[in-house]
Amino acid sequence: MRLSIYRYNPESDAAPRMQDYDIALGGHDKKLLDVLMRIRETDDSLSFRRSCREGVCGSDAMNINGRNGLACITAVSDLKEPVVLRPLPGFPVIRDLIVDMTQFFTHYNSIKPYLINDQIPPERERLQSPEQRERLNGLYECILCACCSAFCPSYWWNPSKFVGPAGLLQAYRFITDSRDTATRERLAYLDDVYRLYRCRTIMNCTEVCPKGLSPSHAIEQIRVALLRESS
Amino acid sequence: MRLFHGQRAWVLQRLTALVVLLLLALTAATLLIGPAPSYERWHALATSAPGAVLIVIFFAALCGHAWVGVRDIVLDYIQPTALRLPLLALIAFILIAITLRVTLTMATHFTVGA
Numbered sequence: 001m002r003l004s005i006y007r008y009n010p011e012s013d014a015a016p017r018m019q020d021y022d023i024a025l026g027g028h029d030k031k032l033l034d035v036l037m038r039i040r041e042t043d044d045s046l047s048f049r050r051s052c053r054e055g056v057c058g059s060d061a062m063n064i065n066g067r068n069g070l071a072c073i074t075a076v077s078d079l080k081e082p083v084v085l086r087p088l089p090g091f092p093v094i095r096d097l098i099v100d101m102t103q104f105f106t107h108y109n110s111i112k113p114y115l116i117n118d119q120i121p122p123e124r125e126r127l128q129s130p131e132q133r134e135r136l137n138g139l140y141e142c143i144l145c146a147c148c149s150a151f152c153p154s155y156w157w158n159p160s161k162f163v164g165p166a167g168l169l170q171a172y173r174f175i176t177d178s179r180d181t182a183t184r185e186r187l188a189y190l191d192d193v194y195r196l197y198r199c200r201t202i203m204n205c206t207e208v209c210p211k212g213l214s215p216s217h218a219i220e221q222i223r224v225a226l227l228r229e230s231s
Numbered sequence: 232m233r234l235f236h237g238q239r240a241w242v243l244q245r246l247t248a249l250v251v252l253l254l255l256a257l258t259a260a261t262l263l264i265g266p267a268p269s270y271e272r273w274h275a276l277a278t279s280a281p282g283a284v285l286i287v288i289f290f291a292a293l294c295g296h297a298w299v300g301v302r303d304i305v306l307d308y309i310q311p312t313a314l315r316l317p318l319l320a321l322i323a324f325i326l327i328a329i330t331l332r333v334t335l336t337m338a339t340h341f342t343v344g345a
Contacts, residue, residue, distance in 0.1 A: 157307045190237075193306065197237035200303075226238050 001025055001035060002082040005046065009095055016093070018084075025076065032079065033060055033072040047096040055210065058145030062097050063089055068147035070210045088150035090159060104146050107163045111171035111189070116182035132178040139173035139218060141211050142166060148205035148215050154198045161194035165205035165215030168196065172218035175225055187229050190222060240299045247296035254289045283337040290333040294326040 001023050008016035021039050029035055033053055039046055048071070049059040055073040063086040064074055071085075091099035117126070149155045149164035163171065171190060174180050190196040196219070205215040261276065262268045276282040301322050309315045 154307075193237045193240065195237070197241055198307075223238075223241065227242070230238065 001076065003035065003039070004082045004084045005039075005097070006086040006093075007046070007096055008093055009045075010093075020082070029076060031072055032064065032074040032076060032083070035076060035083075036060075036071055036085075047098050049098055056143060058143035061088055061145040061147045061150070061210075063087065063150075068151045068208050070145060070147070073210060088146055090150050090156040091146070099150075101146060103159055104144075104149060104164070104166070107149075107167040108144065108170060110195075111163060111167050111174070112182070112186070113170050113174065115174065115177065115180050116185075117179055118181060126179040128178055135176045135178075136173060138213055139169060139176070142169050142173070142213055143211060144170075145210065147208050147210055151204045151208040152199075153202055153204070154200055158194055158198050162198035163190070163195045165199070165219065168199070168222060169213065169215040169218040172222050175222060183225075184229065187222070187226050191226055196222060196226075240302070243295055244299040247292040247299075250292035251289065251296060254285060254292070257285070277337070278340045283340065287330075287334050287337050291330050294330045298323065298326050 003021045003023065004018050005021060006016060007013070007019045021043070023035055023038055025035065026038070029038060031053075033050055036046070036048060036050075048062065050072065051057040051059040053060075053072045055070050058070065060071040061068060062071055063084075064071065065080060065084055068088060085097060087093050087097050087099045091101070091104070094100050144166060146166060148169075149166045152165055154162055155164045168190075171186060175183055175186050180186075199216075199219050201216060201220075203216045206213075206217070209215065266272060277286060302319060305315060305318055305322070309318060
């Protein structure tokens with residue numbers, strides 16, 4: 001299998017370059033991450049993140065043949081050669097396929113990604129009806145791999161101000177949670193020309209999410225909630 | 232105080248789009264029903280009181296819609312505030328001028344027509 005991989009080491013390289021690899025696949029090399037691990041057997045200078053290797057941790061998000069995805073759940077058989085691998089677009093590169101996620105997580109922290117409820121806690125737990133619990137489906141599954149935000153043109157244009165699809169999906173996860181009592185504050189924070197309304201409904205986020213979630217739907221729901229709040 | 236609001240502009244953009252769409256559909260329907268479109272018919276439509284009011288509403292909605300769209304482009308691509316604010320002021324001036332010009336023209340026609 002032929003791959004063309006983005007290489008850049010800021011300590012030794014003046015500029016990024018693409019490096020070609022020809023790899024003979026073994027019987028167990030089913031996913032792209034398997035191929036990358038095989039490359040590492042001969043070239044241990046190639047840097048990339050990976051952890052769970054089964055689409056749960058979101059560490060190995062990268063741009064695969066022009067489309068963001070997780071290397072660990074991308075089937076080798078589905079890829080057109082040469083497989084071009086680049087770091088997540090729009091994110092500062094630390095080295096090779098590793099990007100700096102600081103700003104991404106700053107946005108994530110800004111939406112207060114935790115349950116806020118100042119009421120006296122019940123003896124056992126805060127109960128939800130099946131319908132209330134149902135509303136969290138399609139939201140809580142986000143693994144923060146950043147495939148969506150790194151595929152969003154609005155995020156490329158305003159990475160420091162637009163919260164981005166991942167952050168907004170997470171924001172809606174708490175806005176719609178029946179146990180959370182800070183809905184008004186959350187909505188007030190997002191009612192901003194940059195934080196929420198930079199989204200132009202391009203829907204790349206929904207198109208590219210490796211978990212099949214729909215950040216654009218969540219963003220629409222936040223806008224509807226804001227309308228209800230102000231009317 | 233925040234200079235640029237989020238929701239207000241978003242609502243304005245959608246409402247004005249709706250007004251523009253409705254008035255375009257109304258114009259198309261008016262022209263399709265009845266005699267063939269001619270200068271005299273256009274003139275009569277534009278100088279009638281409801282026609283003139285609807286034309287002013289159409290251009291006001293169109294300029295309001297354009298304001299949000301062009302403002303978004305400026306906010307995305309023009310980052311220095313020193314350049315951004317004069318540019319936004321210029322765009323606002325042009326759009327307001329267009330609306331005023333249409334209003335004055337219609338008023339003149341209406342006065343002359345009356």
